[in-house]
Amino acid sequence: MTCLWPQFLRSGASRRASRWALSAVLLANCSCSVGGRQSAKTTHDPFLESELAPQVAAAPAAPAGNRARRVRAPANAIRQAGFESAAASGLQPPNQPIVRANDECRLPEFRNGTVIGDESPAAAAQLYPDEYLFDGGDRELPIYFSDSQMNGLDTEDAAIEYYDDLGKRHVKPTNRVAIYAPRFAAVTTISEPIEDIGSGRPAQSIASQIGLGMAKREGTFAQHQRDMSERLVSRSRGSGLASGIASDALDQPVNPEGNVHTTTPLQDFGFLHTGQLRQSDEARLAASIQSASNWTRDQNPVIAAASVQGNELRSHFRDQELVGRENRFNGQARLRIVKLADKAIAEPGDIVTFTIRFDNIGDREVHDVVIVDNLTPRLEYVEDSATCDSKGVLETEDNGEGSLILRWVLDEPVAGRTGGVVTFQARVR
Amino acid sequence: MIPFRPTLCAASLDQILAGLRRGAVAAACLVLTAAWTTNVLAQGAVRGRHYPLDQATAPGVAGKWSGVQRGFVPVMQPVRFELPGSEGSVAVYTGPQGEASQLNSLSVVALRVGSIYRLKLSDLPDYPGAELYPTVELIDRLHPPRGREIEFAIPIALTAEEIALAIEGRLVTKVIYLEQPDRATPSRGSNAARSRITAPRDNPIALADEAGRPMAIVRIGGRAPDAGAFDSGFFGTGAPVLIPDEAAGVREGASE
Numbered sequence: 210m211t212c213l214w215p216q217f218l219r220s221g222a223s224r225r226a227s228r229w230a231l232s233a234v235l236l237a238n239c240s241c242s243v244g245g246r247q248s249a250k251t252t253h254d255p256f257l258e259s260e261l262a263p264q265v266a267a268a269p270a271a272p273a274g275n276r277a278r279r280v281r282a283p284a285n286a287i288r289q290a291g292f293e294s295a296a297a298s299g300l301q302p303p304n305q306p307i308v309r310a311n312d313e314c315r316l317p318e319f320r321n322g323t324v325i326g327d328e329s330p331a332a333a334a335q336l337y338p339d340e341y342l343f344d345g346g347d348r349e350l351p352i353y354f355s356d357s358q359m360n361g362l363d364t365e366d367a368a369i370e371y372y373d374d375l376g377k378r379h380v381k382p383t384n385r386v387a388i389y390a391p392r393f394a395a396v397t398t399i400s401e402p403i404e405d406i407g408s409g410r411p412a413q414s415i416a417s418q419i420g421l422g423m424a425k426r427e428g429t430f431a432q433h434q435r436d437m438s439e440r441l442v443s444r445s446r447g448s449g450l451a452s453g454i455a456s457d458a459l460d461q462p463v464n465p466e467g468n469v470h471t472t473t474p475l476q477d478f479g480f481l482h483t484g485q486l487r488q489s490d491e492a493r494l495a496a497s498i499q500s501a502s503n504w505t506r507d508q509n510p511v512i513a514a515a516s517v518q519g520n521e522l523r524s525h526f527r528d529q530e531l532v533g534r535e536n537r538f539n540g541q542a543r544l545r546i547v548k549l550a551d552k553a554i555a556e557p558g559d560i561v562t563f564t565i566r567f568d569n570i571g572d573r574e575v576h577d578v579v580i581v582d583n584l585t586p587r588l589e590y591v592e593d594s595a596t597c598d599s600k601g602v603l604e605t606e607d608n609g610e611g612s613l614i615l616r617w618v619l620d621e622p623v624a625g626r627t628g629g630v631v632t633f634q635a636r637v638r
Numbered sequence: 639m640i641p642f643r644p645t646l647c648a649a650s651l652d653q654i655l656a657g658l659r660r661g662a663v664a665a666a667c668l669v670l671t672a673a674w675t676t677n678v679l680a681q682g683a684v685r686g687r688h689y690p691l692d693q694a695t696a697p698g699v700a701g702k703w704s705g706v707q708r709g710f711v712p713v714m715q716p717v718r719f720e721l722p723g724s725e726g727s728v729a730v731y732t733g734p735q736g737e738a739s740q741l742n743s744l745s746v747v748a749l750r751v752g753s754i755y756r757l758k759l760s761d762l763p764d765y766p767g768a769e770l771y772p773t774v775e776l777i778d779r780l781h782p783p784r785g786r787e788i789e790f791a792i793p794i795a796l797t798a799e800e801i802a803l804a805i806e807g808r809l810v811t812k813v814i815y816l817e818q819p820d821r822a823t824p825s826r827g828s829n830a831a832r833s834r835i836t837a838p839r840d841n842p843i844a845l846a847d848e849a850g851r852p853m854a855i856v857r858i859g860g861r862a863p864d865a866g867a868f869d870s871g872f873f874g875t876g877a878p879v880l881i882p883d884e885a886a887g888v889r890e891g892a893s894e
Binding site for chain 2: 333336337338339340341342343364365389391392393394395396397398399400401553554556557558585586587589610611612636638
């Protein structure tokens with residue numbers, strides 16, 4: 210077994226692996242309980258109480274300066290409906306220390322030895338990306354061009370493509386916009402006591418639990434499948450395929466007769482096929498010529514080969530003319546592109562307006578400007594919502610994942626020190 | 639003739655005994671490894687990954703395992719119950735003696751991650767008089783912006799089909815997971831519409847893990863409290879429960 214529970218290795222809890230170590234002892238205690246009893250003076254944020262309020266007896270003091278601000282919520286926002294006693298839970302380790310109520314302090318959160326103090330949405334989006342919707346940037350494979358075709362445009366990617374005054378093609382991704390919009394789904398399994406009995410054997414599932422581990426034994430309802438001698442046995446070798454077939458099956462041996470080398474290694478160079486001598490063949494040809502001369506002195510090909518070599522391989526060119534280009538601009542053509550969203554939090558059904566601002570911060574103009582945005586599957590483009598303050602057309606294309614690729618093709622060049630704005634709306638699915 | 643050397647011979651006997659002991663230990667380890675491997679192989683793997691937990695795992699184990707992860711914090715995570723047609727009532731048992739609290743119209747309750755709870759579903763419009771007692775086990779949490787915790791509660795959406803099957807006496811195991819955004823289906827359906835039923839042999843935890851992050855496990859069966867024999871374990875562990883006030887201004891109906 211390589212891992213006890215791999216899904217938790219990718220879970221949010223595991224990603225916060227370096228959090229305050231003593232918080233683990235809070236497993237079976239509500240943070241505002243004293244000796245297993247509920248404190249009636251619970252006024253701090255109950256959803257954060259286990260992270261914020263408790264102070265563990267005999268625990269090392271938090272580092273100075275790491276005390277974060279206390280967060281309070283309206284006292285009537287939450288009403289306590291129940292609490293547990295330590296004995297009733299059955300989850301509390303016997304040597305667990307008592308958690309005392311103290312809403313004057315909170316345990317700082319640590320990651321890699323430093324306090325997590327950044328509570329901005331951007332920081333949270335980095336920690337828990339599966340709870341956010343992203344649009345913009347250039348994730349996974351970088352955007353590149355192959356035969357004038359843009360490749361590497363993954364979902365969520367947004368970029369601007371342009372040519373500078375020298376005719377060089379550029380592409381620049383936008384920043385990444387994060388919107389908190391978690392969405393859920395479910396997988397359901399239906400079972401009953403006599404489900405899935407392959408051979409009429411009694412179905413049984415025996416599970417025993419030992420400590421925090423689990424030892425499970427399954428009953429005898431498992432299906433046994435034995436393959437007879439009809440199976441195909443194949444092995445792959447470095448030099449080819451060797452296949453063996455069991456009895457009463459197809460026997461199809463493969464012979465290595467497909468690839469027959471008709472030329473000897475001494476003849477396998479390009480001069481013999483094309484008549485042109487390459488420099489890499491020169492030494493081998495010289496050896497062959499030498500060998501040939503030993504056998505047929507009257508048909509010595511040394512002179513003919515040497516003449517071809519001199520004409521083709523030892524010529525070179527020199528620049529005879531120097532062409533200059535006047536630089537009438539002081540700077541270079543550079544585009545800056547920024548993407549914004551009007552909402553940082555959204556729920557399914559909400560409409561988010563995205564704004565893309567591009568500016569030519571250089572002095573030279575750029576032309577053939579195309580702004581492209583590949584929407585993530587959870588963003589649905591609102592029809593006819595796209596705007597652009599420059600002349601151009603909007604092209605839409607199915608991205609193959611249930612959403613669209615939006616492409617604004619500007620008709621006019623973007624002069625230096627100018628820019629434009631593109632907006633569109635998308636509905637959160 | 640080889641001379642008799644008692645000291646050397648004694649040392650050799652010790653070495654032989656030590657070797658036998660090492661051999662016995664190695665054999666025992668080999669047997670244990672073989673037995674463990676057989677057990678592991680019997681539990682199966684999904685696409686090269688091993689998932690020791692499945693629908694046959696005893697309730698509470700998944701939550702307990704999540705509690706021993708490094709960095710685990712037993713926070714209170716709001717969950718929202720969504721019944722078919724938004725009809726029916728939900729109560730959560732708050733104590734091992736069978737104390738229950740009825741949820742208000744928000745149907746939101748904050749449960750502790752890592753714990754297991756017993757609930758009661760009643761007043762189902764299509765099944766007059768029927769009562770279901772599902773369990774909810776939270777194994778992970780969300781990290782919404784501060785002050786928006788209730789708004790982004792984990793939806794526990796039960797479909798009419800699941801309720802019907804549970805009333806028929808079948809065991810419904812539902813794993814609710816947070817979708818991976820780039821793998822999400824491009825649909826605009828409700829939370830209940832994004833629930834799919836798999837074959838009994840499929841591991842729903844493994845399937846949920848492949849599509850996102852498992853958050854909660856809901857089990858609905860035909861088990862009901864025995865009026866003749868009180869079972870304190872039936873009503874859960876008595877873990878804390880927080881019910882948000884209706885006046886908190888929570889926006890209802892997060893889904894379409």
